[in-house]
Structures are given as C-alpha cells and as structure tokens.
Amino acid sequence: MSSDLLCGTHAAPVVTQLRRHAPLVHCITNDVVQNVTANVLLALGASPAMVVDAEEAAEFAAIADALLINLGTLTRPQQQAMRAAIDSACAAGKPWTLDPVAVGALTLRTSFAHELLARKPAAIRANASEIRALAGESTGGRGVDSTESTHLAREAAITLARRSGAIVAVTGEVDFITDGERTVAVHGGTAMLTRVVGTGCALSAVVAACSALAGDRLQNVAAACWLMKRAGEAALAASHGPGSFATALLDSLHVQACGGRHETH
Amino acid sequence: MSSDLLCGTHAAPVVTQLRRHAPLVHCITNDVVQNVTANVLLALGASPAMVVDAEEAAEFAAIADALLINLGTLTRPQQQAMRAAIDSACAAGKPWTLDPVAVGALTLRTSFAHELLARKPAAIRANASEIRALAGESTGGRGVDSTESTHLAREAAITLARRSGAIVAVTGEVDFITDGERTVAVHGGTAMLTRVVGTGCALSAVVAACSALAGDRLQNVAAACWLMKRAGEAALAASHGPGSFATALLDSLHVQACGGRHETH
Amino acid sequence: MSSDLLCGTHAAPVVTQLRRHAPLVHCITNDVVQNVTANVLLALGASPAMVVDAEEAAEFAAIADALLINLGTLTRPQQQAMRAAIDSACAAGKPWTLDPVAVGALTLRTSFAHELLARKPAAIRANASEIRALAGESTGGRGVDSTESTHLAREAAITLARRSGAIVAVTGEVDFITDGERTVAVHGGTAMLTRVVGTGCALSAVVAACSALAGDRLQNVAAACWLMKRAGEAALAASHGPGSFATALLDSLHVQACGGRHETH
Numbered sequence: 001m002s003s004d005l006l007c008g009t010h011a012a013p014v015v016t017q018l019r020r021h022a023p024l025v026h027c028i029t030n031d032v033v034q035n036v037t038a039n040v041l042l043a044l045g046a047s048p049a050m051v052v053d054a055e056e057a058a059e060f061a062a063i064a065d066a067l068l069i070n071l072g073t074l075t076r077p078q079q080q081a082m083r084a085a086i087d088s089a090c091a092a093g094k095p096w097t098l099d100p101v102a103v104g105a106l107t108l109r110t111s112f113a114h115e116l117l118a119r120k121p122a123a124i125r126a127n128a129s130e131i132r133a134l135a136g137e138s139t140g141g142r143g144v145d146s147t148e149s150t151h152l153a154r155e156a157a158i159t160l161a162r163r164s165g166a167i168v169a170v171t172g173e174v175d176f177i178t179d180g181e182r183t184v185a186v187h188g189g190t191a192m193l194t195r196v197v198g199t200g201c202a203l204s205a206v207v208a209a210c211s212a213l214a215g216d217r218l219q220n221v222a223a224a225c226w227l228m229k230r231a232g233e234a235a236l237a238a239s240h241g242p243g244s245f246a247t248a249l250l251d252s253l254h255v256q257a258c259g260g261r262h263e264t265h
Numbered sequence: 266m267s268s269d270l271l272c273g274t275h276a277a278p279v280v281t282q283l284r285r286h287a288p289l290v291h292c293i294t295n296d297v298v299q300n301v302t303a304n305v306l307l308a309l310g311a312s313p314a315m316v317v318d319a320e321e322a323a324e325f326a327a328i329a330d331a332l333l334i335n336l337g338t339l340t341r342p343q344q345q346a347m348r349a350a351i352d353s354a355c356a357a358g359k360p361w362t363l364d365p366v367a368v369g370a371l372t373l374r375t376s377f378a379h380e381l382l383a384r385k386p387a388a389i390r391a392n393a394s395e396i397r398a399l400a401g402e403s404t405g406g407r408g409v410d411s412t413e414s415t416h417l418a419r420e421a422a423i424t425l426a427r428r429s430g431a432i433v434a435v436t437g438e439v440d441f442i443t444d445g446e447r448t449v450a451v452h453g454g455t456a457m458l459t460r461v462v463g464t465g466c467a468l469s470a471v472v473a474a475c476s477a478l479a480g481d482r483l484q485n486v487a488a489a490c491w492l493m494k495r496a497g498e499a500a501l502a503a504s505h506g507p508g509s510f511a512t513a514l515l516d517s518l519h520v521q522a523c524g525g526r527h528e529t530h
Numbered sequence: 531m532s533s534d535l536l537c538g539t540h541a542a543p544v545v546t547q548l549r550r551h552a553p554l555v556h557c558i559t560n561d562v563v564q565n566v567t568a569n570v571l572l573a574l575g576a577s578p579a580m581v582v583d584a585e586e587a588a589e590f591a592a593i594a595d596a597l598l599i600n601l602g603t604l605t606r607p608q609q610q611a612m613r614a615a616i617d618s619a620c621a622a623g624k625p626w627t628l629d630p631v632a633v634g635a636l637t638l639r640t641s642f643a644h645e646l647l648a649r650k651p652a653a654i655r656a657n658a659s660e661i662r663a664l665a666g667e668s669t670g671g672r673g674v675d676s677t678e679s680t681h682l683a684r685e686a687a688i689t690l691a692r693r694s695g696a697i698v699a700v701t702g703e704v705d706f707i708t709d710g711e712r713t714v715a716v717h718g719g720t721a722m723l724t725r726v727v728g729t730g731c732a733l734s735a736v737v738a739a740c741s742a743l744a745g746d747r748l749q750n751v752a753a754a755c756w757l758m759k760r761a762g763e764a765a766l767a768a769s770h771g772p773g774s775f776a777t778a779l780l781d782s783l784h785v786q787a788c789g790g791r792h793e794t795h
Contacts, residue, residue, distance in 0.1 A: 031582070032580050033565070038297050039462050039508075043507045049367070050295070052339075053341065053373055060371060073580055073582045074586070102579070107586065108583055197565060239781075241785060244780075246508070247509055250508030250509075251504075251507065251508040252506070254506040255505075299562040300563070300566065300727060300728070303727035304773075307725045307727060307772060308725065308771065308773070313562075315560070316632075316636065317561070318606065318638055321636045321637070324636055511773070512773035512774055512776075514773060515772050515774075516771030516772065516773040519725070519771040519773075520770075
C-alpha cells in the first residue's frame with residue numbers, strides 16, 4: 001500500500017477551522033510538558049485546560065471539545081482521573097486522543113495503555129517504538145526516545161488502526177497517518193524537534209484539537225502533523241540552538257495559524 | 266462610582282520596594298504555570314518557593330513573606346496543603362492571595378474557593394467569569410478563559426471585596442482593583458498576554474508579593490497589575506509571536522524592576 | 531588545602547563523552563523545573579526521562595544510566611518512588627545524584643535527605659546553605675536561595691564528601707567540587723543564573739549525567755559545573771534580561787556540546 005503525500009493545500013482549511021472554532025482541549029498530560037503543550041495550543045488559537053482531579057476531570061471532559069491522555073508521568077491517582085475523563089468524554093460524544101509515552105518499556109503504563117485501547121480513542125499519536133509496542137510487537141525502546149525509524153512501524157500503525165478504530169499517527173523523520181485503509185505521509189521537519197522536550201507531546205495535543213474538527217479525521221490529524229513539521233522548519237531557519245528554536249517554534253505556529261499576521265496592539 | 270486611573274507615578278515606589286525587600290513568596294499553584302510563575306517573580310527581584318507537602322507547607326508559610334493559593338490543577342491532597350498553609354500564614358500574620366482558576370465551571374474548586382473565602386485572603390486576582398462566580402453570580406465560563414468583559418464584573422468585584430475584606434483585582438482588557446470603597450482602573454496591555462499560558466497566574470503571584478509590602482495595599486496590588494500591562498506592551502513591540510513575546514515579557518519585567526539596567530558581569 | 535582551578539582542557543573530553551554516550555538520565559525532580567531540566571540535558575545531547583510511579587521508577591532506574599533525586603517539591607508518595615528508584619539503581623550499579631533543595635529549612639526533607647545519605651549517592655550538588663545543613667552545621671537559609679558564600683561551605687563539603695563517599699559540588703559565585711581529598715574550584719559564571727528558575731536543579735541533572743561517564747568522577751562532576759558557568763557567561767553576552775538569557779543558555783550549552791555547530795537541516 002502506497003502513501004499519499006500530504007501537502008499544504010489539504011492542511012490549510014484545517015488550520016482555518018482550528019482558528020475559527022478554537023477547540024477547548026482537556027489535557028491530562030505529563031509533568032514535564034504541561035507548559036509547552038498549553039503554549040502550542042494557544043499559539044494555534046486553541047484553548048488548553050488541565051483538570052486533574054478525577055471528579056472534576058469527569059465534569060470537564062463533557063464540557064471540553066476534545067480530551068488528551070498522555071501517559072508520560074503516569075501515577076495511580078492519575079489513572080483514575082484518566083478513566084473518569086475518558087468515560088465522560090465518550091458519553092458526551094467528544095473524541096479522545098492517546099499519547100502512550102514510553103509504552104513497551106515499563107509495565108504499569110503498558111498494561112494501562114492496552115486497557116485504554118478498549119475505550120475507543122479517536123486518535124493515537126506516538127513514536128515508532130511505542131506504536132510497535134501497542135500493536136503487540138516487541139521493541140528495543142529504553143524510554144521516550146524512539147530508537148527506530150517510522151518506516152519500520154508503518155505496518156504496525158495500520159494494524160493498530162484497524163484493531164482500535166483510531167486514526168494512528170506514527171511520527172518521526174517521516175510521519176505516517178493511517179485509518180487502517182488509507183495512509184498519508186508527511187515529510188520534512190527537523191531533528192531539532194527532538195532536542196526540545198515536549199514537541200511530540202504537544203503535537204498529540206494538536207492532534208486532539210484537530211480530532212474535534214468537522215471533516216475527514218484522517219486529513220485533520222495529518223494536518224496537525226504537517227503543521228508541526230512546517231513550523232519546525234521555519235523555526236530552525238530562525239534560531240541558533242534549541243533555546244531559540246523552542247521560542248521560534250511557537251512564533252512559527254502562531255504565524256501559520258494567523259496567516260502571517262502578528263498583532264501589534 | 267468612578268474609577269481612578271492608576272499611573273506610573275503611583276507604581277514606581279512599589280516596584281522599588283519590591284526590588285529592595287525581595288519578598289519570599291510561597292506558591293502553591295497549578296502544574297502548568299510553575300515555571301513561568303517562578304520566572305516572573307525572579308525577573309522582578311522577588312523570591313519564589315514552591316513547597317507542597319501539607320506539613321512542610323505549614324512550616325514554610327510561616328517563614329515566607331506571602332502565600333499564593335492557585336486552584337488551577339486542584340487535587341484533594343493539595344487541598345490539605347492549602348488549608349494548612351493558609352492557617353499557618355494567617356497565624357503568623359502573613360498575607361495570602363487567592364487565584365480561583367476556573368471557579369464556577371467545576372464543582373470541587375467552586376465549593377473549596379467559597380470555603381477559603383472565610384479564611385480572609387488579603388487579595389484575590391481573577392478574570393471576569395471567576396470574580397462573578399465567586400460573588401455568587403452565575404456565569405458562562407467554560408474554563409480558564411473568561412468569555413466576559415471586566416466591565417461586567419466590576420460591581421461583582423466591589424461586592425466580593427466588601428464581603429471578603431480582600432483587595433479584589435479583576436483583570437482583562439481593563440483591570441479593576443478595588444477594596445470595596447475605592448476602585449482603581451488599569452488600562453492598556455495586549456491580547457498577546459492571553460496567548461501565553463500562565464501570565465494571569467504569574468500576575469497573581471506578583472499580587473501576592475506586593476501584598477506583603479508596606480503602604481496602601483490597594484495601590485500595591487494595582488501596581489502589580491500596572492507592571493504586567495506595561496511589560497506586556499513593551500514585550501509586544503519586541504516580539505514576533507507568542508514564543509518571543511514570552512521571552513521578552515520576562516526581559517521587560519526585569520528592566521522595569523531594575524530601572525533599565527541589564528547586568529553584564 | 532588549596533583548590534585546583536578547573537580549566538577547559540580538563541572539561542573538553544567530558545563534553546565529548548557526554549555527546550557520544552548520550553546517557554539516559556532518570557530524573558525524579560521537583561514540579562517547577564521539569565521542563566528546564568529536560569531541555570538542558572537535551573541541549574547537551576543527553577536523554578532525560580521522568581518516571582514517577584514507585585513501581586515504574588524502580589523498573590526504569592535499572593534501565594537508565596543515571597538517576598537524579600531532587601527534593602524541591604517533596605511529597606510522601608514521591609518519597610516512596612525515590613527510595614524504590616535509588617535501591618534499584620544501586621542494585622544495578624548505576625550512580626545516583628542528590629540535589630537536597632532547601633534542606634535545613636524544612637523538617638520532612640531534612641530528615642529524608644539524611645536517610646538518603648546512607649544509600650550512597652555518587653554525587654551531591656547543592657548551594658552553600660544546603661551543604662552546610664547536610665554536613666550537620668546550622669544555617670540561616672530560608673528556602674531555595676543560599677544566603678551564604680560557597681567559601682563558607684568549602685570545609686563542610688569536604689566533610690560531607692568524606693562521610694558520604696560522594697563527590698560533593700557546592701555551587702555559587704565560586705563552585706567547589708571535592709571527593710574529600712582533592713578539591714577543584716570553578717570560577718566565573720554570572721548572577722543572572724540565579725534570576726532564572728531551575729539552573730541549579732538542571733546543573734544537578736548534568737552532574738548526574740556526567741557521573742555515569744567513564745574516568746575520574748571528580749573531574750567529570752567538575753566539568754558539569756564548568757559547562758554551566760561557561761554557558762552562563764556566553765548567554766549573558768547574548769541576552770537582554772532573564773527571558774532571553776534562559777533561551778540563550780540552552781543555545782550556548784548546545785553549541786558547547788556540539789563544538790560550535792548548529793544543524794540547519
């Protein structure tokens with residue numbers, strides 16, 4: 001099965017929708033990336049909100065437009081909040097997205113991620129090792145960084161999409177986004193995205209936001225991946241290292257979302 | 266009741282005091298804004314410290330000059346730490362400030378915020394929806410972003426100030442700061458402050474710091490709001506989007522606090 | 531006992547090793563500095579990972595190359611995770627580093643830090659007040675900022691190194707790094723490092739990473755201190771305040787780790 005290459009023509013209307021509808025994204029995510037996740041969503045015109053108590057998480061997931069579940073710093077109280085939020089989102093017909101950070105390498109999160117798959121995520125965004133682990137293949141990952149090419153995980157992503165019903169995005173040097181039948185590839189980006197913490201986790205939040213938009217969810221999720229790669233390229237050209245790159249990444253995402261305008265009032 | 270407009274003449278001596286006394290601010294705040302809250306206080310010459318265990322929080326609140334309580338990612342263990350810290354601060358005669366994030370929209374924090382009001386905050390800093398919810402008016406807020414103008418919450422702020430005894434700052438396009446009798450308005454700023462996470466939460470930390478200074482607390486809290494609006498304007502002029510804006514905001518706050526000097530040794 | 535001055539000739543091979551081996555550093559650290567800690571490690575080519583559940587922390591500490599234990603926002607569940615991770619790291623022969631934030635000022639963390647000393651840290655990195663408190667001297671610290679010169683803590687550092695078997699780094703205007711017999715001094719840096727949150731905590735993570743490298747651990751830890759001081763100086767020259775300084779610090783660390791190259795693809 002060959003992959004269609006996503007181009008900007010397909011992504012532009014998704015970006016416009018994102019800005020116009022400003023989806024409210026409930027993020028239950030890891031301790032390390034809370035700040036960058038919120039700032040990436042804000043730069044694109046979406047609204048982030050982190051609500052973590054199990055009771056409040058259930059309340060809020062029904063109000064928000066989309067839910068993100070990220071397993072990066074999983075704890076047992078957090079598991080309860082995640083279950084409550086997912087059940088509430090599903091009952092309210094709101095899509096939820098899974099970022100199974102470091103799954104395969106650690107026991108608690110691996111069994112939890114498999115449990116969550118039964119609750120029908122709308123989308124899954126992960127690196128190659130994580131997607132292969134979720135699809136049941138054994139991998140060599142030691143943690144959050146994938147040691148593998150996304151090409152090796154392309155088939156696993158397709159399997160996982162068919163089994164879970166989710167749009168699966170396996171991201172890395174080339175991103176593959178699949179619904180189990182159609183597969184879209186997004187090229188480009190920069191390795192500097194791996195030298196700043198949270199760019200993958202923040203991308204999952206953008207995937208969650210785009211999952212809430214009208215239209216073809218495969219194209220919407222692919223547009224999220226496309227946005228991050230284009231912003232990464234623009235940020236690299238405007239920076240001198242990972243510090244200025246992280247700053248420029250937010251600027252670039254904002255410029256893309258606003259069609260090039262920077263408000264000056 | 267008309268509002269007096271705060272100008273730089275009133276704010277300057279507060280900034281000088283802030284730098285000279287470098288208040289130690291005990292922050293029990295949400296997971297998303299810990300970093301920016303600390304950096305905003307440091308940029309202004311104050312000292313942030315986050316201490317979260319209930320026993321240690323009680324110990325530390327008595328040592329610190331001011332306490333900030335922010336409900337953004339409230340949990341049940343955090344409630345215990347907050348109660349312990351507030352009781353200790355009050356017993357030691359140290360002022361505490363409440364930031365009732367998303368109050369009105371979620372049950373646990375709404376009842377908790379009302380409970381805390383009885384413990385006599387020195388100051389409350391919030392957006393229009395939150396102030397109206399705390400004052401007992403029903404609102405349309407879905408979360409952390411206010412959907413309302415601060416003009417609509419001006420009377421609610423005055424009511425809340427009279428009822429609680431706190432200085433109440435309702436911030437947004439125009440900030441109103443009131444002790445229930447006098448009301449000060451602070452104009453200006455930029456909408457870009459809403460495109461970076463934590464600027465409101467960090468402002469609450471500056472309010473907490475300024476509450477610990479000598480002099481008229483209404484003027485001190487108004488000066489905190491004035492500082493953030495002026496820094497926002499300077500940062501907007503020096504930036505290309507929300508990433509560089511966040512960076513420039515810290516630079517601008519530091520320049521204001523230091524009277525324009527940047528140490529080069 | 532006189533101190534040898536560390537120079538770049540000694541640090542360069544450590545930086546090269548750091549980039550080549552990219553140690554995976556398991557960080558159990560405080561809520562405020564998670565982001566900057568990860569970004570500093572990434573800028574230098576190391577791999578950070580934060581794993582916090584006690585069971586997963588034990589699993590992961592055996593996989594990682596080094597462990598960092600930072601007491602900044604200590605909680606009781608975190609204590610369990612820290613004990614489990616340290617025991618697992620020690621059993622697997624992996625070095626662990628202690629950052630005893632605000633020890634001496636607060637009861638829970640002070641008794642816990644003394645308990646942990648018995649579990650044989652490979653390295654300890656702290657400010658003057660904290661090192662004196664750990665060595666059993668009473669101090670005047672009110673929190674995370676040391677009120678004292680590192681010169682006053684030099685003897686306490688030597689005592690602590692002899693007693694604990696750890697390499698002890700007391701950092702401030704001058705850094706002293708000692709194994710109890712030899713003591714190395716690192717001069718320079720900038721006070722601006724104290725106006726950005728987490729630079730000390732992130733340095734402890736770099737110390738943890740360098741502890742995992744081959745060679746003389748005293749020289750490795752001193753090289754970590756040397757790196758941060760040189761990056762601080764370069765960042766100061768390239769910045770206009772604490773916001774741009776924080777950005778430039780990551781750029782400077784990356785340039786040092788990469789020998790001056792910034793990838794543009």
